[in-house]
Amino acid sequence: MQIGKQIKKFRAENGLSQERLAERVYVSRQTISNWENDKNYPDVKSLLLLSYIFDVSLDILIKGDIEEMKNKINDGEVKKFEQDSTIFTILLLSCIVLPIPLVSFLGKLGLWIYVLIGIVALYYGMRVEKYKKNFDIQTYKEIVAFSEGKGLSMAEKNQEIGKRKYQHFMLAIGSGVVTLIIAVIMAKLLGK
Template identity: 55%
Template structure:
């Protein structure tokens, strides 16, 4: 999670850091936001994530805005989503390229082998290429 100092930090580590800066034990923080000590531990170890009500109470307890409390997590999620999108586009681009090459290379052999029936398999190959071209344009 990106903090103002430029350091990368996960949400759980941020909660722990804020709790320690406020000189609160897990038990004391748990009492202030109406959850169990185990819940605080789970958050700090990134085993679970606070619900909206708990986020508001954490924000009030640590006297920071909700935006600052969760902003880094949102940035991390955006990075993950962006990387997934790039991987998907690369995969679609590879399939599109292969199918386009296959449709170009297979046209003559298919017509020689299948005669009037050649447009059927060739059309399927070309259709798959166009499907992935469309997916790349989205």
């Protein structure tokens, strides 16, 4: 959102005319009009006064309303993310469950089907990761918030960023354990 639209919005919310706001910021009414129409921008002193008058942080005044920024994620993106995540989950579970039945019942054809499922799973996995990277979502809480079309507050976001290091470590350990369990089960089944 542009600073001019923010000034106009907060001026209206505070019931101030351009003339009254100009008096409080020590500029002309024309200057306020120019700011609101993005013909020029307020200096730092004026920004500080506007922030004080509107009782908002400089961040909100300059960058825009946080709620509006959260809503920039449109529903279509959320639906695509959820659809791709569901497909990836189904394919990943298929990769875990299907190798032995496919190979046992279909032989080499089953192996090729399994490889094809694996390739498609990798494709959807990369799509899900692309969404996560584009919208800076990595933790479960961030994914849930994104799926609901919301964002996290700065404090929540920082808390989630702090968790990421530990989650990467736990993910690596968990993946290793799951791989070991699957390898042992497959070795026992193939050994029969």
